Amino acid sequence: MPRRKSRPVSAVKPELSPEVAALAGEVVELRRHIHQHPEVAFEEYETAKFVEKYLKRLKIPTKRLAETGVVGLIDSGKPGPTIMLRADMDALPVTEENTHSYASKNPGRMHACGHDSHVAMLLCAAKVLKQAGLPAGKVKLCFQPGEEGADGGGAMVKAGVLNSPKVDFAFALHVWLPMEAGKIAALDGPCMAAVDEFTLDVIGVGGHAAYPHKSADPVVAAAAIVGNLHTVVSRNVNPFAPAVLTVASINAGTAFNIIPPKATMKGTIRTFHKDVRNLVERRLKSIASSTAKALGCKVEIDFRRMLGATVNNRAKAEFVRGIARDIIGKRKVVDAEPSMGGEDFSRYADKVPAVFVYLGAKNPAKGIVYPHHHPRFDIDEDVLPSGVELHVRVAREFLKHGRR
Ligand SMILES: [Zn+2]
Ligand SMILES: [Zn+2]
Structure with missing residues (x-):
């Protein structure tokens, strides 16, 4: 036919x-x-x-x-x-x-x-x-x-x-x-998606790049924070719930031989559900603070909920x-x-x-x-x-x- x-x-x-x-x-x-x-x-x-x-x-x-x-x-x-x-x-x-x-x-x-x-x-x-x-x-x-x-x-x-x-x-x-x-x-x-923005100021102790043991290096802490933050979506969020956590900007330092006193990171979180949004915010704050602390630094967090x-x-x-x-x-x-x-x-x-x-x-x-x-x-x-x-x-x- x-x-x-x-x-x-x-x-x-x-x-x-x-x-x-x-x-x-x-x-x-x-x-x-x-x-x-x-x-x-x-x-x-x-x-x-x-x-x-x-x-x-x-x-x-x-x-x-x-x-x-x-x-x-x-x-x-x-x-x-x-x-x-x-x-x-x-x-x-x-x-x-x-x-x-x-x-x-x-x-x-x-x-x-x-x-x-x-x-x-x-x-x-x-x-x-x-x-x-x-x-x-x-x-x-x-x-x-x-x-x-x-x-x-x-x-x-x-x-x-x-x-x-x-x-x-x-x-x-x-x-x-x-x-x-x-x-x-x-x-x-x-x-x-819901849109949140964050700024993390990682505060360390600056000094001579040749004497890192006399500083608390915020560059190293910032790098560790970025790595650890990538466990939030892969390890904390339910695989069936969409979420994005992006560190989109990272700035620190002025010269090859100076450990800077501060590193600043900015990024965004995108989610669809309130509980996932709350979870990602909570984990971000916890990981950033404890990672910084473990490396002798501290972190100041400015977290802004932009849009639902x-x-x-x-x-x-x-x-x-x-x-x-x-x-x-x-x-x-x-x-x-x-x-x-x-x-x-x-x-x-x-x-x-x-x-x-x-x-x-x-x-x-x-x-x-x-x-x-x-x-x-x-x-x-x-x-x-x-x-x-x-x-x-x-x-x-x-x-x-x-x-x-
Ligand atoms: Zn547009
Ligand atoms: Zn548009």
């Missing part, structure tokens, strides 16, 4: 609503405009103005939060829940090496993480939602500053973005270069996957590995049910293969309409069916 030929996954076209399909050109134009004018964390003044102007033309009222954050509200006038759609607006201190016509015009600044496309997709979704109207409730549009290591999400929450009206569900997506263009993943549970893990609400993640299947077909809604990277969307997910989605944007056939934060980073812009559609449908379906 001849085998029935099935269409390759890549040939399946997304099912776009006519209003979104009509914006396919505009979403690319918006993305390219923002791409050419990148601004880094908490300097997004021009980007914020651009967003405000666009929303004003749509007669969507806006307010500023956290200096450069912009919040818009679309109100159906009917009772119902509130969904918040979030886009981050900041670029990175990277010099773009792409030579396409829409490359960055700000030297040393580049949208190398794709936040330009998040803003463009959310603006277009706002246009569709405003013009076609909402079935009930409200849509809050959250254009946040400073996602890249600056905790703009935390600043927005502190400034009250989740209140008046109270947010019942928060949604965001990220263009995702580890994943092929056209695919979407909405993971159950943890999807982006981004944890998707499982029921809502399934709700989003169902909508994504309707748009791009069930074979393209895939499972993906969680990322050990951090994401300040966790600030919202800590407080309200939330879903963070990966929108695949890699396309080797077009040479779009460079990872996030690379000077040649780019995205396959053909995925942008599906992203707009996902924002629109998630908002409409959530508001139609209420709190579930």
Whole structure:
């Protein structure tokens, strides 16, 4: 019997609503405009103005939060829940090496993480939602500053973005270069890691390099601490629980013949579960102190908890996957590995049910293969309409069916 030929996954076209399909050109134009004018964390003044102007033309009222954050509200006038759609607006201190016509015009600044496309997709979704109207409730549009290591999400929450009206569900997506263009993943549970930072000052006794017995050498102690810290993940953490402990910087000394009085190490810890996070912190402190002590030194520890893990609400993640299947077909809604990277969307997910989605944007056939934060980073812009559609449908379906 001849085998029935099935269409390759890549040939399946997304099912776009006519209003979104009509914006396919505009979403690319918006993305390219923002791409050419990148601004880094908490300097997004021009980007914020651009967003405000666009929303004003749509007669969507806006307010500023956290200096450069912009919040818009679309109100159906009917009772119902509130969904918040979030886009981050900041670029990175990277010099773009792409030579396409829409490359960055700000030297040393580049949208190398794709936040330009998040803003463009959310603006277009706002246009569709405003013009076609909402079935009930409200849509809050959250254009946040400073996602890249600056905790703009935390600043927005502190400034009250989740209140008046109270947010019942928060949604965001990220263009995702580890994943092929056209695919979407909405993971159950943890999807982006908790981020902690540490600085260890190993204090010894300096002296002449030729007389080590008259010193307490912090270089030797620091080296031993690095080695011992690598037992935390391999010997203390359950092998089924992800954890990373990286010593990323180590500095000591000034000359070949001097034992310095101090060595400084910096690093990061990435985990997904609270108990693992606590365990790694506890073991790090204990190993650093006792190793230093054993070698005649002491250690001063500055440990900073930066961000919690981004944890998707499982029921809502399934709700989003169902909508994504309707748009791009069930074979393209895939499972993906969680990322050990951090994401300040966790600030919202800590407080309200939330879903963070990966929108695949890699396309080797077009040479779009460079990872996030690379000077040649780019995205396959053909995925942008599906992203707009996902924002629109998630908002409409959530508001139609209420709190579930
Ligand atoms: Zn990034
Ligand atoms: Zn990012």
